[in-house]
Amino acid sequence: MNVNKNKTIIAALLSTSLLIPALSGCSSNSEKTNGGEKSPETSKKFKENDVKAISSSLKTSLNSFTKALNKEDNENIKKTAKNLNTEWLALENNIRESHPLLYTEIEKYLLPLYAGASQDNPDKATLKSLASSLDESLTKLSNAKEAEESNSATLNQAVEQYKKYVNEEASKLVISTQGFTDAVKAKDIQKAKALYAESRAHYERIEPIAESFGDLDPKIDAREGDVDPSEWGGFHRIEKALWNNESLGAMIPVADQLNKDVLSLQEKVKAVQLRPTEVVAGAMELINEAAVSKITGEEERYSRIDLMDLGANVEGSQEIYKNILPALNEKDKELAAKLDAKFKELTQTLNSHKKNGQYVLYTELTQEQIRELSQKLGVLSELMGQTAKILQ
Amino acid sequence: MSSEVKPNKVSRRNLLKASAIAGVGMAIGASGFGAVTAMSDVLGKPSNKDKSSKSTIPFYGEHQAGIATPQQGFAYIAAFNLLTDQKQEVIKLFKNWSSLGYALSIGQVNKETASNDFLPPTDTGESEDLSPSNITITFGLGSSFFLKDGRDRYGIASKKPKHLQDIPAMPRDALKDPFIGGDICIQVCADDQQIAFHGLRNLMKSANGIAEIKWIQSGFLSSPDGKTPRNLFGFKDGTANAQPRDESAMNRIVWAGADEPDWMTGGSYMAVRKIQMMLESWDRSSLKSQEDTFGRNKKTGAAYGKAKEHDSVDLNQLPRDSHTRAAKETGQELFRRAYSYTEGMEPTTGNINAGLMFISYQKDPDTQFLPMLKKLSQMDRLNEYTKHIGSAMFAIPGGIRKGEYLAQNLLEG
Numbered sequence A: 001m002n003v004n005k006n007k008t009i010i011a012a013l014l015s016t017s018l019l020i021p022a023l024s025g026c027s028s029n030s031e032k033t034n035g036g037e038k039s040p041e042t043s044k045k046f047k048e049n050d051v052k053a054i055s056s057s058l059k060t061s062l063n064s065f066t067k068a069l070n071k072e073d074n075e076n077i078k079k080t081a082k083n084l085n086t087e088w089l090a091l092e093n094n095i096r097e098s099h100p101l102l103y104t105e106i107e108k109y110l111l112p113l114y115a116g117a118s119q120d121n122p123d124k125a126t127l128k129s130l131a132s133s134l135d136e137s138l139t140k141l142s143n144a145k146e147a148e149e150s151n152s153a154t155l156n157q158a159v160e161q162y163k164k165y166v167n168e169e170a171s172k173l174v175i176s177t178q179g180f181t182d183a184v185k186a187k188d189i190q191k192a193k194a195l196y197a198e199s200r201a202h203y204e205r206i207e208p209i210a211e212s213f214g215d216l217d218p219k220i221d222a223r224e225g226d227v228d229p230s231e232w233g234g235f236h237r238i239e240k241a242l243w244n245n246e247s248l249g250a251m252i253p254v255a256d257q258l259n260k261d262v263l264s265l266q267e268k269v270k271a272v273q274l275r276p277t278e279v280v281a282g283a284m285e286l287i288n289e290a291a292v293s294k295i296t297g298e299e300e301r302y303s304r305i306d307l308m309d310l311g312a313n314v315e316g317s318q319e320i321y322k323n324i325l326p327a328l329n330e331k332d333k334e335l336a337a338k339l340d341a342k343f344k345e346l347t348q349t350l351n352s353h354k355k356n357g358q359y360v361l362y363t364e365l366t367q368e369q370i371r372e373l374s375q376k377l378g379v380l381s382e383l384m385g386q387t388a389k390i391l392q
Numbered sequence B: 001m002s003s004e005v006k007p008n009k010v011s012r013r014n015l016l017k018a019s020a021i022a023g024v025g026m027a028i029g030a031s032g033f034g035a036v037t038a039m040s041d042v043l044g045k046p047s048n049k050d051k052s053s054k055s056t057i058p059f060y061g062e063h064q065a066g067i068a069t070p071q072q073g074f075a076y077i078a079a080f081n082l083l084t085d086q087k088q089e090v091i092k093l094f095k096n097w098s099s100l101g102y103a104l105s106i107g108q109v110n111k112e113t114a115s116n117d118f119l120p121p122t123d124t125g126e127s128e129d130l131s132p133s134n135i136t137i138t139f140g141l142g143s144s145f146f147l148k149d150g151r152d153r154y155g156i157a158s159k160k161p162k163h164l165q166d167i168p169a170m171p172r173d174a175l176k177d178p179f180i181g182g183d184i185c186i187q188v189c190a191d192d193q194q195i196a197f198h199g200l201r202n203l204m205k206s207a208n209g210i211a212e213i214k215w216i217q218s219g220f221l222s223s224p225d226g227k228t229p230r231n232l233f234g235f236k237d238g239t240a241n242a243q244p245r246d247e248s249a250m251n252r253i254v255w256a257g258a259d260e261p262d263w264m265t266g267g268s269y270m271a272v273r274k275i276q277m278m279l280e281s282w283d284r285s286s287l288k289s290q291e292d293t294f295g296r297n298k299k300t301g302a303a304y305g306k307a308k309e310h311d312s313v314d315l316n317q318l319p320r321d322s323h324t325r326a327a328k329e330t331g332q333e334l335f336r337r338a339y340s341y342t343e344g345m346e347p348t349t350g351n352i353n354a355g356l357m358f359i360s361y362q363k364d365p366d367t368q369f370l371p372m373l374k375k376l377s378q379m380d381r382l383n384e385y386t387k388h389i390g391s392a393m394f395a396i397p398g399g400i401r402k403g404e405y406l407a408q409n410l411l412e413g
Helices: A003-024 A040-044 A048-070 A074-098 A100-117 A124-143 A153-185 A189-205 A207-212 A216-221 A235-243 A249-271 A276-294 A306-331 A333-351 A367-391 B012-018 B024-031 B033-043 B046-051 B087-105 B193-206 B247-253 B279-283 B287-294 B323-328 B370-379 B381-385 B408-412
Strands: B074-082 B136-141 B184-190 B211-220 B268-277 B339-345 B352-362 B386-396
Touching (some): A048 A074, A074 A100, A100 A124, A153 A249, A153 A306, A189 A235, A189 A306, A207 A216, A235 A249, A276 A306, A306 A367, B074 B193, B087 B136, B087 B193, B184 B193, B184 B268, B193 B211, B287 B323, B323 B370, B370 B381
Antiparallel strands (some): B074 B184, B074 B211, B211 B339, B268 B352, B339 B352
16 A cells, blocks of 8 residues: 555544544644544544544555565565554554553554664564564454443552552662672672572562563563574673673673663653553463463573562562452452462462572472472462453 | 365365374375375264264263263363362362353353453353364262372262272383372363363363362374274274163163262263383284284284174183283173373384373272283283373262252262
8 A cells, every 4th residue: 555545544534533523622723633632531532433443544554564574675664664653653642542451552563563664674574473463453453342441549549559669669670780780890799699689589570561661671681592692681691691600791781781771671660651451461471470481490590599580470460469459359359368368378388488588499499399389370370360350 | 275176185174183193293204195195094084073063962961971972083081189178169160060061062162251351261262163073071080089198178088989999009000190090080072172172171270279180181083983993003992892872781881880879870980091002113013913912803803713803702712811812801891982192202212102091981990990900911912012101090970960060969968
């Protein structure tokens, strides 16, 4: 599809969906097509049909992009991605208000797609996978109902409280990482090892939030093999050097970069707009993170402090559980009680793997102990999945 | 792919089915398309059965389904351990399983729908658009259900059925954890592997926190209509089985006796042995040696000295240590419902990891099964090519009636 036709569709959409309500709201500036100034009343008038039209128009643009991608036409890849992004910028605010979860989902794929396509030699496999995920999200948008989630007072309060926690952890992460990297630069191995564990805990407690900033998580938390070796930095790069007795001199630039990245993470965390759906999903993600990549001992492959990461994931999830408890009690008291009991059980089991207040190394666990933790995480995860009841 | 269809062309569906069988992956690599075609011919055409929308087996009845049911093509058998000490939790689980079992039997998915899209779907979804494929779900209880490490967790030890015990150690046993026993067993069979898997998966999911999985075994079998299926050694397996429709035979061999607790009325005992089969050494032994091992003709299935598969066996004509003679000499009957299995390869030897998931149902395992197992463990020539690596016995409660749940008389009586 050519650019002009694309523009026509956007214009048509804007005139039918946005401008009419905007005009009725006494806005006379018909040239201003950015939806950012719309009032909440306007967005309520934003009907399912309009969402369908937006979805379909975005899909058409995405289709042009995919075609260019298949032809490996770099020039057109850039151009069509830009069109797609421009179109999205004009429409995104409506979706953000009416369908916050899908908004986040679309952004999650579209932003890296646009960034990736703008490069001179774009990574086509990644772009293809992003395009396909984006297409799925747009299909969901096309089928979405008008009111996606409730915003009851208890829920908003839960989000506010949780935001406070996330900010606290982010700031502790910054402080402990500063100490950690100072020790690395001073080549104080013992101190560095001790502070490594502490910094990791703060990161793991808020991992889903950190992960939502696509570019930062790989910089801070990539494991060996997750990224190109020439780009590999962050915690685990230094972990390898520390536990493999590599020279720490080479780690100085890595340490400096890590400091910058956690600072930038803290800034983003401060600014982030959290929604109840994201918070509830985050509790689940944390447990799944523990159940999938921590319990297998693949996260901390040199320091072997995997149990500490796992414990931090569980603590982060439990924090969300505590914050949504009032809302959960309104919907399903039995579920709240079960979750409470299962968190206690898991915490007890985790505590039984501590010596002098520290978790034992992953390598000291028996197969049976790992299996027991895995089974308990599974039970918790299944129950946690049900907490989305509070969103109706 | 071209639109020209060759007559012996393998459909994707049959190919998928065939790839459930060991070695097909290698066969494709080694000899190309023809090998797969040949394999699909061996498999017969069970896929036509499950196209019918009427392919359902009643879940409710005097006996649990999946015993006197014509054997379906695929099975998943799993053992669970209970995580709770509370009888009420077990009752809740059995109620859930009973209603889910019924729903699965008629091709319905879990009926509770999630109240909003942020919740995980209640059903896992892979049975959507498929027919019930004659799915059956059979529940059994192990001796540890009644008494675990000397503890009577649910106050039911006094109602343990007469013949339920862990299978005693046998000569040559090479049992491997976790494939030994279990508090509960579920056998899910269907003519479609995906349907069978979907059944077990959703039953497992609904047991979350109350029962945890101990082991899972999948199996397959292909029996041309009315004919005895063959095992992976290429011999007919189960020639001596009674016809499931023969009620008097089933009463004599399978269904529990009147001296059992009332919840066992219409029930049975299930014996399970996971038997690894050394396919490579078998395949390298001579036809004569193979036939001597079974005491039967490989092609026809007829016992030595006879012309047809079902001719009566004259034990004196069979080698003393042949499988058929050793088994027949016990003078006992079992009702067999075995499945073959393949599990990739043994990394240390490069041999195929495959065998037989032996399952038999019987009225009295003390008389029918254990003496036979003991004798075969001691003298069966087949032991040169096999290894028993898993073992379990379960009491099968009587059938579930509409409005009731599994083992209700045991848990409430």
